[in-house]
Amino acid sequence: MTVKRLSAPTLLLLPAVLVLAAVVVVPLCLSFYSSFTPFRLTRPETFFTFIGLRSYRNILSDANFWWAFGRTVLLLTIALNLEMLLGLGLALLVEKASRGQRLLRTIMMFPMMFSPILVGFQFKFMFNDNIGLVNNALQSLGVTRDAIPWLIEGHLAFVAISIAEIWSSTSIFAILILAGLLAMPKEPVEAARVDGCTPWQTFRYVTWPFIMPFAYIAMTIRSLDVARAYDIVKIMTDGGPAGRTELLWTLVARTAYSDARMGVANAMAYFSILLSIVFTVYFFKKLAAARTQIGAEW
Amino acid sequence: MDANASARLKRRAATIAHRVGLFLAMLFICLPGIWIVLSSLRPTVEILAKPPIWIPQQVSLDAYVAMFSGVGKGGIPVLDYFRNSLIISVTSTVLAIAIGMAGGYAFARYRFRGKSAMFLGLMLTRTVPGIALSLPLFFVYARLDIIDTHFGLILAYVALNVPFTIWLIDGFFRQVPKDLAEAAQIDGCTRWQAFWQVEFPLAGPGIASAGIFAFLTSWNEFALASQLTRSINSKTLPVGLLDYTAEFTIDWRGMCALAVVMIIPALILTFIVQKHLVGGLTSGAVKG
Amino acid sequence: MAIVSLKKLTKRYGSMEIVHGIDLDVADREFIALVGPSGCGKSTTLRMIAGLEDISGGTIEIGERIVNDLPPRSRNISMVFQSYALYPHMTVRENLGFSLKIAGAPKEEMDRRVAEASAILGLDALLERRPSQLSGGQRQRVAMGRAIVRDPDVFLFDEPLSNLDAKLRTQMRTEIKKLHAKVKSTVIYVTHDQVEAMTLADRIVIMRDGYIEQVGTPDEVFQRPATRFVAGFIGSPPMNLQEATVADGKVVFAGGQSLPLPIRFKAKVNVGDKVVFGLRPDDIYPAGHGLHSGDAADVHDVELPVTVTEPLGNETLVFAEFDRRDWVSRMLNPKPLKAGDRVAMHFDLSQAHLFSAETGKSLRA
Numbered sequence: 001m002t003v004k005r006l007s008a009p010t011l012l013l014l015p016a017v018l019v020l021a022a023v024v025v026v027p028l029c030l031s032f033y034s035s036f037t038p039f040r041l042t043r044p045e046t047f048f049t050f051i052g053l054r055s056y057r058n059i060l061s062d063a064n065f066w067w068a069f070g071r072t073v074l075l076l077t078i079a080l081n082l083e084m085l086l087g088l089g090l091a092l093l094v095e096k097a098s099r100g101q102r103l104l105r106t107i108m109m110f111p112m113m114f115s116p117i118l119v120g121f122q123f124k125f126m127f128n129d130n131i132g133l134v135n136n137a138l139q140s141l142g143v144t145r146d147a148i149p150w151l152i153e154g155h156l157a158f159v160a161i162s163i164a165e166i167w168s169s170t171s172i173f174a175i176l177i178l179a180g181l182l183a184m185p186k187e188p189v190e191a192a193r194v195d196g197c198t199p200w201q202t203f204r205y206v207t208w209p210f211i212m213p214f215a216y217i218a219m220t221i222r223s224l225d226v227a228r229a230y231d232i233v234k235i236m237t238d239g240g241p242a243g244r245t246e247l248l249w250t251l252v253a254r255t256a257y258s259d260a261r262m263g264v265a266n267a268m269a270y271f272s273i274l275l276s277i278v279f280t281v282y283f284f285k286k287l288a289a290a291r292t293q294i295g296a297e298w
Numbered sequence: 299m300d301a302n303a304s305a306r307l308k309r310r311a312a313t314i315a316h317r318v319g320l321f322l323a324m325l326f327i328c329l330p331g332i333w334i335v336l337s338s339l340r341p342t343v344e345i346l347a348k349p350p351i352w353i354p355q356q357v358s359l360d361a362y363v364a365m366f367s368g369v370g371k372g373g374i375p376v377l378d379y380f381r382n383s384l385i386i387s388v389t390s391t392v393l394a395i396a397i398g399m400a401g402g403y404a405f406a407r408y409r410f411r412g413k414s415a416m417f418l419g420l421m422l423t424r425t426v427p428g429i430a431l432s433l434p435l436f437f438v439y440a441r442l443d444i445i446d447t448h449f450g451l452i453l454a455y456v457a458l459n460v461p462f463t464i465w466l467i468d469g470f471f472r473q474v475p476k477d478l479a480e481a482a483q484i485d486g487c488t489r490w491q492a493f494w495q496v497e498f499p500l501a502g503p504g505i506a507s508a509g510i511f512a513f514l515t516s517w518n519e520f521a522l523a524s525q526l527t528r529s530i531n532s533k534t535l536p537v538g539l540l541d542y543t544a545e546f547t548i549d550w551r552g553m554c555a556l557a558v559v560m561i562i563p564a565l566i567l568t569f570i571v572q573k574h575l576v577g578g579l580t581s582g583a584v585k586g
Numbered sequence: 587m588a589i590v591s592l593k594k595l596t597k598r599y600g601s602m603e604i605v606h607g608i609d610l611d612v613a614d615r616e617f618i619a620l621v622g623p624s625g626c627g628k629s630t631t632l633r634m635i636a637g638l639e640d641i642s643g644g645t646i647e648i649g650e651r652i653v654n655d656l657p658p659r660s661r662n663i664s665m666v667f668q669s670y671a672l673y674p675h676m677t678v679r680e681n682l683g684f685s686l687k688i689a690g691a692p693k694e695e696m697d698r699r700v701a702e703a704s705a706i707l708g709l710d711a712l713l714e715r716r717p718s719q720l721s722g723g724q725r726q727r728v729a730m731g732r733a734i735v736r737d738p739d740v741f742l743f744d745e746p747l748s749n750l751d752a753k754l755r756t757q758m759r760t761e762i763k764k765l766h767a768k769v770k771s772t773v774i775y776v777t778h779d780q781v782e783a784m785t786l787a788d789r790i791v792i793m794r795d796g797y798i799e800q801v802g803t804p805d806e807v808f809q810r811p812a813t814r815f816v817a818g819f820i821g822s823p824p825m826n827l828q829e830a831t832v833a834d835g836k837v838v839f840a841g842g843q844s845l846p847l848p849i850r851f852k853a854k855v856n857v858g859d860k861v862v863f864g865l866r867p868d869d870i871y872p873a874g875h876g877l878h879s880g881d882a883a884d885v886h887d888v889e890l891p892v893t894v895t896e897p898l899g900n901e902t903l904v905f906a907e908f909d910r911r912d913w914v915s916r917m918l919n920p921k922p923l924k925a926g927d928r929v930a931m932h933f934d935l936s937q938a939h940l941f942s943a944e945t946g947k948s949l950r951a
Contacts, residue, residue, distance in 0.1 A: 007410070008404070008408060009404040009408040009410045010410075012400040012401060012403055012404035012408075013400070013401050013404050013416070015396075015397045015400055015401070016397050016398070016400070016401040016420065016460050016461075016464060019397060019453075019456055019457050019460055020420065020423045020457055020460060020461070022453075022457070023435070023453055023454055023456070023457030024423045024426060024431065024457055025423070027431065027434035027435050027437075027438050028426065028431070028434060030434045030437065030438065031430075031433050031434035031437075034434070034437070041437075089319075089323075090323055093316065093319055093320045093323060094320070096316055097316075097320060104320070104324070106569065107324055107327055107328060108327065109568060110327050110328065110331060111327060112568060113514070113561060113564040113565050113568045114331075114518075114561065114564070115517070115518025115519075115520065115536055115560065115564070116518065116520065117518070117520040117536040117539055117540075118518075118536075118539070118557050118560060118561065119330075121539060121553060121557060122330045122331075122333070122334050122557065123330070125333075125334070125337070125550060125553070125554070126330060126333065130346075130348075131345060131346055131348075131350075131550070133329075133333055136349075136350035136352075139349070139350075140349070140350060140352070167326075167327075167330065171327075185669065185671075187667045187668075187669045187670075187671030188671045188672070188673055188674070190636075190638050190658075190665075190667070190671065191665065191667060191671035191672075191673075191732075192673075192684075193637075193638065193657065193658040193659060194636055194637075194638070194658045194659070194663060194664060194665045194742075195659075195664070195684055195685035195688060195732070195736070196659040196685050196688045196689055196736075197659060197688050198659065201688055205673070205684070205688075206673060209675045210675075220421075223425070224421060224424045224425050224461075224462070225424075225425075226425075226427075227427030227428060227429065227430075227521070230427065230428065230429050230521055231520040231521060231536075234520070234521075234524075235539075235540070249427055249429045249430070249521075252429050252430060252433070253429050253432075253521075253525075256432075256433050256436075257525065262433060262437065265433055266433055266434070269427075269429070269430035269433055270430075272427050272429075272430050273425070273426050273427065273430050276425035276426065276427060277422055277425055279425075280421065280422060280425045281418070281422075284418055284421070288414070293675070301651075301656060301660070302652055302653070302654050302655040302656060303655075305655040305656050305657060305660070306655040309655065
């Protein structure tokens with residue numbers, strides 16, 4: 001018996017671990033290493049030149065990087081919060097509907113079916129300053145006579161991107177929160193109404209504590225995939241105009257593929273990975289806590 | 299009586315507010331999709347018209363005909379993209395499900411050291427942004443000479459889908475009572491048989507929906523595909539959509555038609571899985 | 587003074603009417619039980635009083651104030667739910683004080699009233715626990731405590747004991763009765779268990795299919811059931827009921843057997859009338875083992891074969907065949923019997939009931 005027998009769970013998890021190691025972990029180690037080299041795709045020999053932390057020093061002193069970083073955090077903060085709020089609102093609206101629940105729920109899931117690239121495209125179309133639905137509508141209604149340069153002016157472009165982002169991801173929150181509402185026992189809510197609660201108090205003290213874990217599940221799932229905003233931005237503005245909507249991810253792509261500066265791009269990519277991980281771990285912790293609480297009490 | 303009247307009024311106002319809110323929300327959700335379908339059926343002149351023409355005057359399938367009529371006639375190789383998308387998505391889904399089922403079962407049925415850390419670790423691999431992952435993959439794939447191949451993209455997508463598939467399938471197996479498998483073992487099954495005879499059929503619908511979810515992820519993926527594919531050998535539909543924007547003038551109608559082609563499979567599949575999907579994601583929430 | 591008054595109260599879901607314009611007056615400090623089989627509309631009625639269901643017609647008055655459209659919080663009621671409906675994320679203390687907190691009561695008053703309620707119900711040791719750490723009976727007590735803390739005009743109970751096991755149910759029943767004696771408030775209590783209704787209530791409202799069948803004290807509904815349904819519903823084991831036809835001086839059953847027509851019904855029926863004959867198990871007994879000695883004129887003896895016996899210790903239920911079906915008899919001070927034995931049974935016809943077969947109404951006038 002020289003070979004130790006593997007336990008069942010180890011054996012079952014082995015394929016997953018192997019694939020993820022091969023496709024994610026090892027390449028990431030490689031890219032981590034290359035972030036310490038001046039590696040350029042066009043000059044493979046640079047892969048073996050070690051320059052220490054120079055790439056990191058460079059990007060940390062690069063204003064463009066910080067702008068992109070700040071903008072990314074801002075977009076995520078705005079988008080995630082609004083998605084959560086709107087998702088909650090939507091779920092409450094649908095839950096309260098007495099008729100056509102099935103239809104409403106199906107419609108609610110609609111944006112989930114759109115790939116981010118499609119979302120980007122459809123909003124690029126709708127926000128087009130010349131032929132877009134938004135400007136056409138605003139002009140027909142007489143709100144404005146001039147075409148609003150949605151995707152051409154920096155701030156407006158940021159707004160347009162946020163709207164696209166929110167449109168595409170609100171349904172995740174709505175669906176999961178609705179699942180929570182439907183799973184919730186009805187009597188505590190009725191008891192609260194009899195106990196003298198206004199609808200707002202009922203929500204605040206009884207409903208919300210119950211559906212909170214569901215909101216955290218949605219947040220966790222969502223934070224696993226925050227980088228999908230890349231697809232949307234890529235097609236809507238590609239970081240433009242003049243870098244005014246540049247996010248961390250578009251900046252990484254540009255540095256790596258247009259400028260071919262792989263080493264620097266990898267260093268930046270590590271910041272984006274870190275950002276995702278921070279988001280995910282944070283919500284995962286909250287989710288775990290909320291789960292145990294609700295599991296023990298409800 | 300006064301209090302009753304005002305209470306009644308308040309309730310009626312709330313009902314109306316609710317209906318209006320619901321209507322506006324649904325409108326906002328549906329409008330972009332409807333607009334795209336509509337635009338794909340209208341002649342370009344109408345799309346570009348100033349002042350805008352709201353009600354379509356002419357409806358035709360020209361855009362779809364042009365799209366499928368192949369390269370050279372203003373079309374893009376949609377059929378090739380479609381085929382690539384299908385092959386890559388289906389294969390990667392099947393593999394991800396097989397791997398995910400093993401992993402999900404391990405999480406649902408066994409206790410082992412570092413379980414929650416392991417789970418979190420698997421999830422974290424999913425958080426790596428596609429574009430960040432594409433850098434080293436591009437380099438490695440170039441070395442291995444698997445850029446612009448189906449195999450390369452399939453491998454990447456399996457890795458992309460495994461964590462989430464494990465999460466979902468873990469949830470579905472937890473919904474199958476442990477007693478059932480134990481009863482089957484007492485009835486003379488091996489653990490292996492018990493799994494296939496009892497647990498697998500019961501978790502089946504959930505696993506199917508996890509599969510569809512994985513399929514959709516692959517079908518819609520852009521960040522990796524845009525860097526790891528080059529030509530009609532392996533380009534998928536999302537990357538193909540960019541073909542239209544590459545030129546100076548955008549063929550809005552053509553893009554809308556392609557968008558509709560992309561959305562239809564996703565639409566059908568999502569309808570099928572919606573119920574199970576939510577159940578799988580939330581099963582842990584109530585039962586801990 | 588009627589503190590709760592229902593007038594032509596109606597509930598419809600779409601075209602389905604499930605409560606058909608019922609009238610009911612509940613007096614101050616009265617304990618009223620709504621009882622009936624599931625689906626009879628008793629819970630819906632209670633929920634309409636609470637304001638948890640909209641009413642489709644009629645009026646509800648609480649404390650001489652019409653509350654038809656008021657939300658539950660404006661009705662000054664409290665309610666105990668079947669599933670207790672405790673707030674799982676709050677401690678017992680928080681649960682008890684919740685309604686006061688919502689009403690903005692000062693801290694001292696809140697503490698005082700929570701302490702009072704907790705003392706009455708013996709919850710002092712449990713105040714810092716969460717509902718998930720309590721047993722069924724304890725949860726039940728917390729739910730009642732939550733109700734009494736509010737000092738409402740009316741207490742509403744919706745099948746509060748049906749989730750408890752039999753032993754605990756009996757125990758809690760006694761506690762509710764003691765509680766009512768202590769807090770002296772108006773109670774409307776819904777249950778499907780007629781024993782609960784009989785033991786607790788001042789008056790019982792028996793409902794069926796959205797109609798009120800009878801309203802009366804426990805004694806009235808037991809002794810003088812207004813309808814065949816009430817007769818069969820109240821009492822355990824239930825009254826023996828058998829369709830029959832009135833003949834000259836007797837009632838003839840489907841199987842051809844007959845019993846003398848009880849004297850007090852002689853003026854109420856005509857020959858050929860279709861009736862339902864009813865006699866409680868207490869009023870059929872083997873000679874010498876009954877409740878009453880019986881008015882000699884109205885006691886009828888029949889010798890019947892025993893089919894099954896159910897000994898309960900102090901009494902035995904004897905199932906004996908008469909006119910091709912089993913009649914239940916309650917034998918006090920029991921003697922051993924076995925299936926197949928033939929026993930002389932006293933039928934105490936002074937206690938018999940007759941109902942119209944057509945309308946189900948009692949023919950007693």
